[in-house]
Structure formats: structure tokens, C-alpha cells
Amino acid sequence: MSDASLPERRRPSGSSDLSGPFGSARSSGESARVEQARRLAARADGLPSLNRLAELAARLLHTSSAQVSVIADDQTVMGGAGDASSSVGQRSPSADSLCTVTTEAAVPVVIPDATADPRTRDLPSVRSGAVGAYLGVPLHSGDHVVGALCVFSPGERAWTAEEVGLLAELAGPTMTELELAALESTYEEDRVLWQLAVDAAGVGAFDWDLRTDVLRWDERLLELFGHTRESFGGTIEAFNACVHPEDRDRVGLALSSAIESCGGYAAEYRVVRPDGEVRWVSARGHAIAGPDGTAARVVGAAYDTTAVHDGEARVARTLDAMPTAFFHLDRDWRFSYANPEARRLLGAIGSEVVGHVIWELFPDAVGTEFESSYRGAMDSDEPAAFEAYYPPPLDAWYEVRCWPVPDGLSVYFIEVTQRHQARAVLERAARRSELLAEVTRALTATLDEEEAVARLTQILVPGLGDWCVVTLVEGSPPPDPRSERGWRRRLRDIGWWHRDPERRTMVERYAQLRVPALTDDSLVAEALVSQEPVVVPSGATERIVGILRPGEAGQICRDLAPSAVAVLPLQGRGRLSGLMTVFRDAERGSFSEEDLDLLADVAGRAGLALDNANLYAGQRKLAEGLQRSLLTAPPQPADLEVAVRYEPAAESAQVGGDWYDAFEQTDGTLTLVIGDVVGHDTVAAAEMGEVRGLLRGIAATTGDGPAALLERVDRAMETLAVDTIATSVVARLEPSDAGPGWRRLRWANAGHPPPLLLEPGDDGVRTARLLWSTPANRMLGLPTDDESRAESVVDVPPGAVLLLFTDGLVERRGEVLDVGLERLRDTVLATSPDASLEEVADQVLRRQLPGWTEDDVALVVVRLRG
Incomplete structure (x- = not known):
């Protein structure tokens, strides 16, 4: 899609070249x-994250590829899936890019066939066949x-309005991710500037090898301590000798703690130079673990902080030049210094900060992470880092680093509000996409209306409300409370839920009573007439009770006490499928525009899911009625009991080729038939x-x-050109000489x-056997030959039970038939002898x-009365 390796597209003839010695001329x-x-x-x-968003777009829209492009002087592929994944990072x-067409149009571009569209047919990726539908x-x-999010596949494809809307919805989180990355890049630039400022302040580095006890200083550190490489001993003892006697124990404790924990080291102390001059030094470092897990080295840096303590101008100028805000608090929590950037960021309070106590100037910081981190750092003599929000007048998020020093606390911070806002937008978009995906999965997993609604209610609550009721609307057009007196009879509350398990019984009772209690002025009636959402942002309890008929429903509503309610129509394909009523309690607040x-x-x-379920249920009911109309009730002779069953395939439209039959002939014998035409559809x-x-x-x-x-039947099918194949067993129960109540079973198997x-x-022990026919007979509808069909005969005693069934009762996918037949034999033996037929x-x-x-299942069960 990026066509990074394709030749440069030629400028159309007659176009003017606006480039000059200073680049292309453009409008501002x-x-x-x-x-x-x-x-x-x-x-x-x-x-x-952009690659994942591209993969999500391709998966949701069922395309082979997706791409995120930024269009500046050229195209840059920022993320991709499928064919576009190899182009990520390329320019x-x-x-030559289809995404340029979208960027210039500034609206969604829908191209079912790129080879036929004059905007795209000459583009290299279209000519090569990589892009057909875009x-x-x-x-x-x-x-x-600034760019485009697109999906594409080879070949033609029609795009629906829903697919365009879905891709447009994904554009939001995609743009958010791009902006977040740009903000992070800017943040890193600030960090580099800070590092340059630190270098300008003369920071030196040290490396202490704990195994050899060799301490190495760079030239800046040697200069800071007033030593040359020859005069410095290169050991920790030599370093201790340089530290002011009053600070040695504290510095040694900080180093020991870092070594024991393989953690950070921070200290500010005085050093006595060989010429007797005393200077302040701030050091930061970290203990590095060796192969055995214990500290092997301590590395770090130090710089001269004498200017902070003595008021000298050199470090003060460095701090003033920093693009990062910095301030210092003394032991009484007073601001002793704030650089220009800190004064700018804190200036919204309208007062100079230096000389004032932080908790007095910023009372909203008390009891927050600001106070706990500052006091914790001061008490533990350990640095702290955190992100926190400060309310108006600052109204901003800050990333803060603080570290204790002998005379107080040093703090630097940067404002990261934009980063938090971008992250929040991305998180909201992700939650929205996740919720919609969950709704889609739940509703498409079933074609049963009540099951679909039950799943929907448990997503709505607690995701978007505290409780809800879903109403089914029967018939089309929807009932009109303005003109149809019996409009309530066409409504049925079929789903409800409450976040509190103890209140679900109340909601269930409310749903049972609500529809009869609705008045013509109710919110439901208003939504039926307008077919638009009806929202009550506050005071919902009194509003609802006021438009319900007096009775128990209104009292339950008072007990549930909703504060806000939204009634939304569930639109199907050209019809109103139902209504969705979502309630919120006072603690949760009202609905936002985003909600x-x-x-x-x-x-x-x-609405679409309920419409599908409604159509499926109607077709299923119609098909089942057709199927059962083809199957008649069995006779009940005096000495026999007959039961029949038909179960359609769950995956079919309730019709199929399985059938049963049972009828008496003129000689008094009972004929039983079981059969199965190949297939299980309407044909x-x-x-x-x-x-x-x-x-x-x-x-x-006959x-x-x-x-x-x-x-x-074979000859009749051949004569009448009945072009089908079927299997069947035909059996007759005739009188038998074997004894009183016995019957002779004669059958043929096709x-x-x-x-x-x-x-x-x-002895009271029952036996069950399969009545195999030998030899096996051919199926009905196959070409006939000279071979006649064979019959089998067996005498059946009183109390015996005969089962004729189709293969759907015993066959399982991936399993041989003998296993299913043996399972049936065990099932029949396990039935109770005393059970009715x-x-x-x-x-x-x-x-x-x-x-x-x-598969369909047909079953005939016959028992000889004993």
C-alpha cells in the first residue's frame, strides 16, 4: 500500500512547478x-499500538489489510496490518498513495472498485492488483x-454505511495514539535540554569498583574536589578524607544503604578542598549488582551546589535557564528558591511563592500525594517521584521529582496535562470499543430473543446504568399511543437487571407491572411516537411515578429511586424491534453526551440483533408447522401402545427429510414406517x-x-421420476402363534x-438387541435390478418395546455408527420398566x-401390552 519501491509519479502535463530556491510555495x-x-x-x-489498531480495523471489517498513514511532503506509514505491515516506517x-486521496477529500472515501475509479485507477498499487476495494x-x-486510516483488499467489494461508521470510529483512537507519541517525543526533548543544562553546570562522574576498592573520578570531579589525578588516592578512604567531618557519617550511611539494597544513592554534603575552601556537592548514583546478585559497583555523578547555599550566581543562572520547573523548600516548608519556569507554572495562584509556606499557598495539596511524597522524602532521606493532579487555579497534572538535601527539599516538575488528556481519550475510546465489541459478541451468539436480551441487560448494567428494562415491540408499524387504544398489548418487557443482587427481584416485579401501568404520557409512549431517545437527566423518580397509573408499579419505582433515565428505541431493518430503558441512581449522576x-x-x-432473532423465530415457527403437518398422529390399537417423536435439527430451519408413519391396514395389522430422505432442508x-x-x-x-x-415404491419412484434417495424401515406387527399376547414382527430394511x-x-432381566437384516437391502431411489428385497421375521412377547429411529438419534460427528447404536442400547435398558411409553x-x-x-430425528416406539 505504501508503494515505497515504486517510481515517482509523474506530474500531469501543463501543471506548474511552484518550487523555488526556498522549497515549495504553499499557503499558510x-x-x-x-x-x-x-x-x-x-x-x-x-x-x-498503531499496528494493533490497524489489525483491529482489518479484523472488524473483514479485509486483508489495513494502514495508518501520515501525509506531509510524502507519505509515512505509521502502522499496518496484512500487506501493509511490511511498509511500516517507510516513506x-x-x-502514489490512495491515502492522499482521502487526505485531500477530508471526508471518508468509499471505493468499491479502485480500477474503475478515475481518482485511483492509475495508482501503482491499483495497477499491480494489490488494491481492489478501498x-x-x-x-x-x-x-x-494530516493523514488517513484505511482498509483494503484485492478484488471488488461493496462497503456499507455501518462499515464506514465503524472505521470512522476507529479513527479517533488512532489519532489519539499519534498525538500521544508526538507529546512523548516533545517530553524527551525537554529531558535532553535538561541534561544539557546539567552538563553546563559542571557535573562530574564517579565509578567505585567494590571488588577492587578502586574509585575513579573524571576530570570535572577532580577539579570540583580540588585534586589532580596524582594527588587523589583513588580509594573510598581518600574520598572520605575530602568530606567535611560533620557530614561523613551521613554520606557513609547513604552509600551503605545503596550497596545493601543495590538501589539508588543520593546525598548532599560539604567537601574541604586541599586549599581549605569548603564547597557544597550534590551527588546521585546507583549500586549495580554483579553476577552473584550483590552490589559490585557504585556509579554516579556530582556537581557543585555551593551557589544554591551561598547565593553564588553560576548555579542560579543554570537553574534559571532550565526549561524544567525547579524550586527548593527549606526545613520549615518555605519556598527558598523558584526558577522562572516554576514561577510561571505556579503563577496562577496570583502570589509570589518564595518566602511562603507551601501548605499555606497550596492548601489543596494537604492530604494528597504531594504532601505524602514530600514529607516521605524528607523523613526517609530518599528521593521520590510521582504524577499527581492539582485542582484549580492550577488545574493541571504534574510529573514531580524530589530529593532531600541537608537544608530542605529540592523539587523539579513538568506539566503533563496534555499527556494525561491524550491518555484519557485513548482509554475512553478503548473502553467504548471494548463495550461495543462485547455487545456485538453477546447479541450475535444467539438467535433467541430472550437469551439475547438477557445478555444485553448484563452488559448495560453496570457498564452504563444501575438497572435497566428491555421491552419487545410486536408487529409493524409500532403501536401509536395517540391513536391506538390497545397499544400496550403490543409491548412486552422481556429483560431486566440490577447491579445490586438484592434488588433484582424488585426490578423483575416492576417489569411485570410496568406495561399495564403506562399512561399515554409515559416516557415509553413518547419514545414510541418520536422513535427518538427520551432522556430525563434528573428527578426521574417523580417524573416516572407521575406518568404511571396509580398502583404497585409506582411504589416499586419510588423504592428503586432512579435519578436519571434514558429510553432508547431499538431500530431493526425498517421496523422498531423494541425499547431499551436505562436507569441511574443519584450516586452515579446523569448521562453525559458521550454516554x-x-x-x-x-x-x-x-435493534438489528432483535430483528434478526424475530425473523428467525417467525421462520422457525412457520417451518415447524409445515413439518409437523406432514406427520400424522399414530393409531392406538387395543393391544398395542404407540408413541412418536420428531426433533428438528438445531442448525436447520425446522424442516427436514426424516419422517415416521404408523397406520392400521384392513386386515388389522399395524404397519410402522421410519424413513430419511437425503438432506435436512425445505427441499x-x-x-x-x-x-x-x-x-x-x-x-x-395393496x-x-x-x-x-x-x-x-421403487417402481413408483422410477415411473414418476421422483429424483431422490431415501432410507427406510417398513415393519408389520401381525398375529402370532407363539402364545397369548405375542405378535409376529415382519420387517424390511432399505x-x-x-x-x-x-x-x-x-428372570426380570431385560435384554435389548438390534434387528439387523441379512442381507442388507439397497436404499430407495437407487436403480433397481433383478435382486428382490428381503424380509426378516421375529416373534415378540408381551411387554416388549420396539424402537424405530433415524440416524440423527445415534450418529455423532467423528464417531462410528456402532458406538452410537451401543449407546442407544444402554439408554433403552436404563429406562424404567414402570414408565409410560x-x-x-x-x-x-x-x-x-x-x-x-x-440432524433431524424421527422416532417410533411401540409396546405390546402385557
Whole structure:
């Protein structure tokens, strides 16, 4: 996408070259924009957060690549995913980039086919085939458009308004991350300036090797202590000899503490030079651990602070020149010095700080991190560092470093308000994106309305409110309280939640009573009429109770005591799916504009999800009715019990090719049929009805046995050109000479799973066996040949239970059929002998089927009365 390696794009003929000896001539506005873009592109060495945002954009919009570009004199790729990831940090001519089109347009650029768009068809990345479909949104920095966030893929693609909105939403955190990086770069420049100022003050370095006891000083430190390399002994004893006798114990304690903890060292002390002159020295260092984990060296730096103590001008000038604010507090917490930058930053209080006690000038610092850190540093004789906010009149965030000195506390600080604001914006954008993503995941994971709403309520609370109620609107157009007297009957509160578990029962009762208690002036009625959000920012309890009919609902509302409420329509595709009512208690406060924008986004997604669930439920109900209309109720002969079941596939539209049948013939025998047409969709259901009708009609008119019946169906399907394949078992229960109450079971199998027979034993032990047919018969609908179908016969005793079923009852993905059949045999044996036949059918389905069935299931269960 960056085309960093492509040749420079040629200037169109007839265009004028505005460049001169001082560069390109630009308007002042364009120059400001380019300068702003250069500032943002300074961190082109790589920002992982921009790469992650690009990856998020590509993943959410289902594209192969995404890119963040800054357009100044050329294009700089700041972040990328997919094909663009290899271009991060590269620069290329801006004229060759699609992102330049977006930057110049200053509005979202939607290109379904870049090869057909005159703005882009001649660009190298389009000619090469790398970019087919392109979507880009501008990145705004203040009043300037400095670049673009884009996604792209090879080939054509239509972009939806929702996708454009989603990418535009991601542009906010992307721009925030760019600004944050630029601010951090500026902050580092300040640190460099501080280091230069310190160097100008004459800071020297030292290195003490604890293993050899060799202490090395650089030339500046030797000069500071008044020694030459020859006169200084190079040991810690030589250093101690230079320290003023009154300060030696304190300095030694600071060094020992740093060595023991492998930590920092800080001390300010007096030194006595060989000529007798006494000077103040401030030293900072750190103990470095060796391979064994104990301190091996102490390294650091020191500089002359005599000017601070004696009022000499040299160090004072250095501190005055510092771009970082610095002040000094004495032991009584009075300002003894403040450099110009400190006086500027603290000047909002309207008073000179030097000579005044800090806690009196800045009373809001008492009890905060400012006081605890300052006092802690003074008491522990250890440096401290922190970031903290000071309220108006300063109204700013500060990064503070403080360290104790013998006569007080030295403090330097910089204002970091912009950095905190940028970080806060990024965190809010991240939280918003995370919440919306959570809503999308929760609502798209189910097509059940009540489950979707239950998930939604537990995201809204406590994320955006203290409690909530979600209402389903039935029918289209939505009810109009202005003209429809029975409008409440089309509303149903189906979801609610409260952050306090002890109050959820109250909210549930309120949801049960609320709709009948609504008046024509209620907030819900207002939202139905306007189909716009209705917000009560304060005093919500009295407002709601005042527009409810007198009764229990109003009393519960008083007990729940909402302070603010927002009612938002849940818009589907051209219809109102429902309403979302979010309540806030007084402790939480009202809704901000940002809160309402986020609630509107959530409502939009929830409306589409509820609309999908509603459409799915309608199709599912219609399809189930069609399916069950094809399956008739079984007969109930005097000496037999018959139960039937049909369970559709969970992933289908409630119709499929599985069927059952049971009917008595003219000779009094009971014919049982189980079958399965290949497939489980509406086509399979239609074909199933055709095959079932043929088999039922032929059986009723001929009285043939199972094998002959299947042969006639084969011929009829061939004659009538019924182009389908099905498996089936046809069985007849006929009179038997084996004994009173016995029946003879005669059956033929056309490629179907075998029936299962559960028989009572003389000793009370039941047995279950699968009735395999030998040889196996071909399926219905396959080409016929001279081979006739075979029948099998078995005598069945009273009390026996026969099961005919389709493969969905026993088959599992990745599992052989024999395992499922054995599992069914165990399930049937585990049923209670005393259970009714209906209970047996239910127990078999409950134990055999997982929560999510992949295929239809038909089941016929017959028991011989004993």
C-alpha cells in the first residue's frame, strides 16, 4: 500500500512547478498542515499500538489489510496490518498513495472498485492488483487533515454505511495514539535540554569498583574536589578524607544503604578542598549488582551546589535557564528558591511563592500525594517521584521529582496535562470499543430473543446504568399511543437487571407491572411516537411515578429511586424491534453526551440483533408447522401402545427429510414406517412428503408385506421420476402363534439403521438387541435390478418395546455408527420398566441428544401390552 519501491509519479502535463530556491510555495494553511503532519510522523520508527489498531480495523471489517498513514511532503506509514505491515516506517511519494486521496477529500472515501475509479485507477498499487476495494477515513489533528486510516483488499467489494461508521470510529483512537507519541517525543526533548543544562553546570562522574576498592573520578570531579589525578588516592578512604567531618557519617550511611539494597544513592554534603575552601556537592548514583546478585559497583555523578547555599550566581543562572520547573523548600516548608519556569507554572495562584509556606499557598495539596511524597522524602532521606493532579487555579497534572538535601527539599516538575488528556481519550475510546465489541459478541451468539436480551441487560448494567428494562415491540408499524387504544398489548418487557443482587427481584416485579401501568404520557409512549431517545437527566423518580397509573408499579419505582433515565428505541431493518430503558441512581449522576452516544450505538446493534432473532423465530415457527403437518398422529390399537417423536435439527430451519408413519391396514395389522430422505432442508422436506405419500398409498391399497411394499415404491419412484434417495424401515406387527399376547414382527430394511427390540426376561432381566437384516437391502431411489428385497421375521412377547429411529438419534460427528447404536442400547435398558411409553420416548431423546443437534430425528416406539 505504501508503494515505497515504486517510481515517482509523474506530474500531469501543463501543471506548474511552484518550487523555488526556498522549497515549495504553499499557503499558510497548507504549511501549517504539513508542519503538523511532520511532527506526527517523527515517530515513524514504529508504534506497536498503531499496528494493533490497524489489525483491529482489518479484523472488524473483514479485509486483508489495513494502514495508518501520515501525509506531509510524502507519505509515512505509521502502522499496518496484512500487506501493509511490511511498509511500516517507510516513506513514499504522496502522489502514489490512495491515502492522499482521502487526505485531500477530508471526508471518508468509499471505493468499491479502485480500477474503475478515475481518482485511483492509475495508482501503482491499483495497477499491480494489490488494491481492489478501498475504504479510507481522514485523520484530523485540530483543524488539519494530516493523514488517513484505511482498509483494503484485492478484488471488488461493496462497503456499507455501518462499515464506514465503524472505521470512522476507529479513527479517533488512532489519532489519539499519534498525538500521544508526538507529546512523548516533545517530553524527551525537554529531558535532553535538561541534561544539557546539567552538563553546563559542571557535573562530574564517579565509578567505585567494590571488588577492587578502586574509585575513579573524571576530570570535572577532580577539579570540583580540588585534586589532580596524582594527588587523589583513588580509594573510598581518600574520598572520605575530602568530606567535611560533620557530614561523613551521613554520606557513609547513604552509600551503605545503596550497596545493601543495590538501589539508588543520593546525598548532599560539604567537601574541604586541599586549599581549605569548603564547597557544597550534590551527588546521585546507583549500586549495580554483579553476577552473584550483590552490589559490585557504585556509579554516579556530582556537581557543585555551593551557589544554591551561598547565593553564588553560576548555579542560579543554570537553574534559571532550565526549561524544567525547579524550586527548593527549606526545613520549615518555605519556598527558598523558584526558577522562572516554576514561577510561571505556579503563577496562577496570583502570589509570589518564595518566602511562603507551601501548605499555606497550596492548601489543596494537604492530604494528597504531594504532601505524602514530600514529607516521605524528607523523613526517609530518599528521593521520590510521582504524577499527581492539582485542582484549580492550577488545574493541571504534574510529573514531580524530589530529593532531600541537608537544608530542605529540592523539587523539579513538568506539566503533563496534555499527556494525561491524550491518555484519557485513548482509554475512553478503548473502553467504548471494548463495550461495543462485547455487545456485538453477546447479541450475535444467539438467535433467541430472550437469551439475547438477557445478555444485553448484563452488559448495560453496570457498564452504563444501575438497572435497566428491555421491552419487545410486536408487529409493524409500532403501536401509536395517540391513536391506538390497545397499544400496550403490543409491548412486552422481556429483560431486566440490577447491579445490586438484592434488588433484582424488585426490578423483575416492576417489569411485570410496568406495561399495564403506562399512561399515554409515559416516557415509553413518547419514545414510541418520536422513535427518538427520551432522556430525563434528573428527578426521574417523580417524573416516572407521575406518568404511571396509580398502583404497585409506582411504589416499586419510588423504592428503586432512579435519578436519571434514558429510553432508547431499538431500530431493526425498517421496523422498531423494541425499547431499551436505562436507569441511574443519584450516586452515579446523569448521562453525559458521550454516554448517550454510546447508548445509541448499543441500541442500534441491539435493534438489528432483535430483528434478526424475530425473523428467525417467525421462520422457525412457520417451518415447524409445515413439518409437523406432514406427520400424522399414530393409531392406538387395543393391544398395542404407540408413541412418536420428531426433533428438528438445531442448525436447520425446522424442516427436514426424516419422517415416521404408523397406520392400521384392513386386515388389522399395524404397519410402522421410519424413513430419511437425503438432506435436512425445505427441499428434503418436500421430497420426504412425496415418498411418504407414495409408501402410505401403496400400503393402504395393496396390503403387501414390507419387502413387496418397498419394491412397489421403487417402481413408483422410477415411473414418476421422483429424483431422490431415501432410507427406510417398513415393519408389520401381525398375529402370532407363539402364545397369548405375542405378535409376529415382519420387517424390511432399505439401507436404514436397524430397529431395536427391548424384551422382558423370565428372570426380570431385560435384554435389548438390534434387528439387523441379512442381507442388507439397497436404499430407495437407487436403480433397481433383478435382486428382490428381503424380509426378516421375529416373534415378540408381551411387554416388549420396539424402537424405530433415524440416524440423527445415534450418529455423532467423528464417531462410528456402532458406538452410537451401543449407546442407544444402554439408554433403552436404563429406562424404567414402570414408565409410560410417552415417558420412555422422552427419556430416550433427552439422554441421546446433546444440547445442539446436527440432524433431524424421527422416532417410533411401540409396546405390546402385557
